[in-house]
Amino acid sequence: MHLFPFAKLSIFAATLNLIIMSQCKPYVLGIDMGGTNTVIGLVDARGKIVSTAAMKTRDYAEFEDFTDALCRNAHQLMSEADALDMVGGIGIGAPNANYYSGTIEEAPNLPWHGILPLGEALSQALDIPVTVTNDANAAAIGEMTYGAARGMRDFIMITLGTGVGSGIVVNGQLVYGNDGFAGELGHTCAIRDGRQCGCGKKGCLETYCSATGVARTAVEFLQTRSEDSLLRKLDPDTITSKDVYEAAMKGDALSREIFDFTGRIMGMAFADFVAFSAPEAIVLFGGLAQAGDLLMKPIREAMEANLLPCWKGKIKLVPSALKASEAAVLGAAALGWKAK
């Protein structure tokens, strides 16, 4: 039995040295690629965003034009900060991105279709290791590294935006699943045969609990109820979750009910998520997560009412601790440190 292959030690040590040296580069690039804007951040090891550059995602007819421009902008950002050759990795959070393949696959919110080789395009052009993941996973990694989930090994990140996204962390690791697409909690069934979802299914959590879902609830409530409400002064076609929030903060009863309704559905869903992975906390990210007790109270009540006894009173429910403008870049940057 070869307990310890001494002959191979020097090769091993040299390899180790290389690995350590590549880890010693003091910066990473964190790229938040969205349907509208793409932001590149140069980030140091403490999670400080040193400088950023932004570009419009939709200004490019072909995906290759987009990646060419992204590489030019990234190169310029590093160059201006005297950080060429000092960036150890690039992390990218992008819609419908696949961690295993580094590709974006059939993203409905992007102008290019099919399977887009995002990671490969950047790593080849810039000669820096690139890791890609979807935006909600990037947010989860950001939260774990710099935010409300620091030190946690088991938590669930829920992102409340146009849709509902999620990043699940188990044993300190993001759950990617067999194909890289795990964590689509926005498309679990909240109400059987409920609202039509963009994914083709009915009753998905995101049809009720996203910002869009809240607006949809507002329109429904205004149609089916007769009470007076501040929301009646607005054009139903343009009501946003922010309008509902502002009306609720002014004491509008119907708007408060909309948040109660939203929170109850979310809390019931969260109880089932807890039964899956028994997380220490559920972290909420996005504009709605800032609604405070208006949303958190009904979520917590419905979650507690639906938890198994062993979890009652034990699952933390916390808003993200990262600035909205920085979270996605920081999350992607945290992923960049793991790029290889």
Next chain:
Amino acid sequence: MHLFPFAKLSIFAATLNLIIMSQCKPYVLGIDMGGTNTVIGLVDARGKIVSTAAMKTRDYAEFEDFTDALCRNAHQLMSEADALDMVGGIGIGAPNANYYSGTIEEAPNLPWHGILPLGEALSQALDIPVTVTNDANAAAIGEMTYGAARGMRDFIMITLGTGVGSGIVVNGQLVYGNDGFAGELGHTCAIRDGRQCGCGKKGCLETYCSATGVARTAVEFLQTRSEDSLLRKLDPDTITSKDVYEAAMKGDALSREIFDFTGRIMGMAFADFVAFSAPEAIVLFGGLAQAGDLLMKPIREAMEANLLPCWKGKIKLVPSALKASEAAVLGAAALGWKAK
């Protein structure tokens, strides 16, 4: 920088040697502790059960009496096989057992209450490392090591018995969660405000899809429907899922509908489980899992109808490949190899 501490090499090699030697003991004990019977198996590295011993779980007034007898039986089993000092670890699958603490906590199906220090009792008495987990997790480990999930890094094990249990494997690791109780998928909500569950909640998956749930559906169908059925010849108070299976196999239409109903609820739930962890497969264990297409077909149809497009046609649905009588012991034994 100490890239490689050569001075410490000999200590390191010696430690490594010790670790390897302790791993070289050729047997483990796998213990399947149930509410009625407890089976101890002496298992070799190939997963062959060399010999077994069984005892009645409920014959002991105090938990200490039970563990004393368990240790005596285990010692005798090892002694008879000339395997004293050749057992490297003990794995135990037990109801409501906690992997982190090695305790059983408030198990409704056992005669002793409170928090029971199972792992500690055995490891102290036998001087062998012990690892404890709940029965469904043990089944998942068994399936991963010896059964239908060999080579899979991401799958979900669903055990269909008196209740519905689950063991979730992500990245090749069992998901224990923050507190050791993860994977209670039998208590996710299948039907909002549905059947009363023993856990205190309503509409839990196990109230519909366990063997007991199937019997409950049979009684409901017999009460609310008027068709003739072979089941009408039986006493409704004693109908079992096996009765329903046998009637269905004889072509009884109502019994087939009961399986359709059960499978549909299970399939819809499975689609949500897939959205969580994107497993390669869902493995079904227990008597009901042997019902073949009678149950598998409606499960598959309902699951496919509720999956996001990216998963349609891609998630395997397979019955356990382990003999029912051996699975629990083999699962516990596989855990024993990891005991430390």
